[in-house]
Amino acid sequence: MRSTPSTSADNTATDEGDSEGHTTENKEIFEPLEEYDPPSLEELDASANWQDRKVAYGRDLLRERLKDHPPLVSAEEAMALKNDSEEANEKIYSVMRQLPESDDQVDWDATWVHHLSGDLKSLNPLMISASVEMELLELTGISLIGFDADFEKFGMRQFIDSWQTSEDKLMDKFVLRDDLAWSDGEPVTAHDFVFSFQTIMNPRVTIPAVRSGTDKLRWVEAYDDHTLVIFHKQALASNDENLVFPIVPEHIYKDSVDDDPTMETSQYHLKFLNKPVTCGPYEYKSRSRGQNIILTRRDDYWQKDGKEIRPRPYFKEIRCEVIIDPNTALLSLKAGDIDDCRLSAEQWLTQTDSQDFYDKNTKVRGMEWTEFHIVWNVKRPYFQDPKVRQAIALAFDHQEMLSSIFYDLAPAGLGPFHPTGWMASDKPEAYQRDLDAAEDLLDEAGWDDSDGDGVRDKEINGRLVPFRFTLLSSTTPNSIKVCTLLKSNLDQIGIQVDVKPTEFTVLQDKSLKHQFDATIAGWGTGTDPSTLDNIFKTGGGRNYGQYSNPRVDELFELAQAEFDRQKRAEYYAEIHDILWNEQAYMWLFYRPTLFGLNQSIRGFNFSPRDPYGVSPGINGIWKTK
């Protein structure tokens, strides 16, 4: 079960360490919606040549998947284990990821105390931008399609009866189920989707993030209460991702949004500020800013006249506790006050190996595709030449970073794709430190120490420019550590670096305006590699480093218009090779997913994105009796 906000299909900018609270989406300038007069349903049905797509319950798909991964040990054995080896981790994870075999195993009256590392800015589904907001929307919202851990798309059976795509890939038709209601009792209809789309594209409404998917749609049309057709602007391989956008109730906001485009300042809108009307499995019970948000199960969502019409949500109540300080969060976990908590490498290694942690909890680690890198602004004189970027990669002590900062829990970064992805090339190999080669490359690129002051320099437009640049870092300790390690490494070959820790919002702003020499950053993965095009294509909205290579541009175009996965994989692998060889970024590492979990938690599955990022994700979590 998953209800996805639109933008989670896209890559997310991630702040190392404190990912949850700080992940944001980019804000692109968007083209306003053009009026479109869609043909009638009869005309469409006659010409579209509809092709059926898969419709399923996320839980069933996961159950299917888990058949190949049965628990390796019994639950008692797993909880008695300490997670200090690969083998122990496998065993514990094999138990923690299971779905219940029968309803008797589930504690249906349980409360899940879920940890949030940052508060939500807004509960309004249209205003989401950070990943904590998306997480909650999974529990309270609905969406037409979902993604499994391989990013295979499927229609969400709990919300729709059918999903069809036209042969030319320009249209998608959905038939909604007729037994779905808002938490105030009004039925959810196709008109709610149309209204939500129109509101998102209304330039007067300040939408922080979700437009980056809907702007690729031409139109959304409701032919009756349950028949919805979505029109795309172009036939692209990534079209499915754009079908997901957050939904708000038309009957609540229809008349009021014009008077108050912020959707949360007028007297009328304030009523819904802390208790919006929801349509997903849970509804809001209460919210205290900066402290907690309490959700309760909607019984009219999963049953009708005493009959189960949808899979029953696993928790009676979900209490989301906002704890920003990681140490406080860990202490709360140890005390049993919260049930789950992301751990830092440091906490994993040093603070969760004693009995006081294992009394109530256990821990698991897995991989995600979130990668961290240093962006070179290639328009700055220092980084124009790929040789310089290669030299820096050679000079940086990757091994020291992985061992002394990440305690060998994070694998070395090997480019924009994760090596296990279908689109990744297998050619990139981790750089081995070689200062002689680095110095030779810099000499070749013209950066030598001509004035003999110990700092490399180069004559540019008649001026001698010393190789001294500013490296923007986020304020998280690990980012600063990586940056100062790079500083110390580059100092050895005569390059001066000033490390400047910068607030996340300022960092975002400077990145968007290209006002930096170099900066450390991270990208979470999109569900499709084509979402990378606005990061590496010339002039792309998130191409902060202004990288440009005509062949890369061409390959992105080719791959987008191609529907054969094998061919697409070849195109993306070539992009991967080019970016790696030219060191468009200096890739550092992939973030390991480290979680501490209460021993009663189950249904916890890793994914390339994060454990809550694919279907059923957060809705698959349950507690044993």
Place this chain on the structure above:
Amino acid sequence: MADDKKAPDPPKPAPKSPGFWRETWVRFRRRPGGMLALVYVVFMALVAIFAPAIAGTKPVMCKYKGHLYFPAMGYFNPKWENPIFQKDRFRKRYTPAKFKEKDPDSWVIWPLVYQDPFRRVGGEEWPGQPENPTGADGSPSRYNWFGTNQQGKDVFAMMVHGTRIALLVGFVSMGIAATVGITFGAIAGYFGGWTDIIISRLIEVVLCIPALVLILALLAIVEKATIWHIMAVIGLTRWTGIARLTRAEFLRLKQSDYVAAAKSLGASQLRIVFKHILRNGLAPVLVPITFGIASAVLLESGLSLLGFGTPPPNPSWGTILREGRDTIQQTWWLIVFPGLAIFFTVLAYNLIGEGLQEATDPRLRSDD
């Protein structure tokens, strides 16, 4: 017999009565707490100055290819490290082995402790010294007297080099504050009238600006924020108390007879202000300056603890504390040593301030 009658002794000159400063010093010396604190601060100053010779990985002095070099000066300013080592591809890693290999006739004077405040010392650098441990394993040992932080940097080396920051922050920021405060206070007090009103209002305005907010704003704007920027901001917001005291002293002293005498002798206003009034009015001002140094040290540590202080990788005491906070249950040495250093330094300045206060204020004198 020779007339050995001595000429009568010349009249003994009356013993010169001790001046104000000398008297203060005499009184101050009688206070053991204050003296101990003074000794501590002088000791800290010596540590700060000789930091690269106490802990570092760069030779204090070496004879290399026929010339004398002082690479350790690179800790003060990277430019003072002779480029010859860069050219010979030493790559800022000076080891006995490298010197022997590149110039067998070279000799080197090394720092007392071969540890670096900016990086982890590896296993192949100093003969017989293992690489620094990382994570929570860096408890104090033979090689790392105060332990290492999670990244494996030596805490002793960081603290020795951090002393410079701690002392500089206090002295520079309060130096700025004193200069500004005394100047404004003197002008306001001496001239009075409209000047006084305008400056007094200005003082009130500055009093309203919280230094913390200003520092945060500044760090966001300035492209290459350094510790000097922070010192300047602390200095430029902390002068108000000094200005008020100076003004009060001037208001009092400008009525005194010796000022009237100086005026009647035709002394210039500048001379009256600085030579006559300021000298006599300085004593009460010294006290808030000393206390101000203590609070500046605390403020810098606090800023570093929050992550807004000295730009990385400067090894300030507060930064070490911040690193210790993440693993507070495992790495006590990251909390105890810098914590004690901050505590003692602040205590020392406060004791000196108190001593000065009692030595200069006649109402507080207990001895006569």
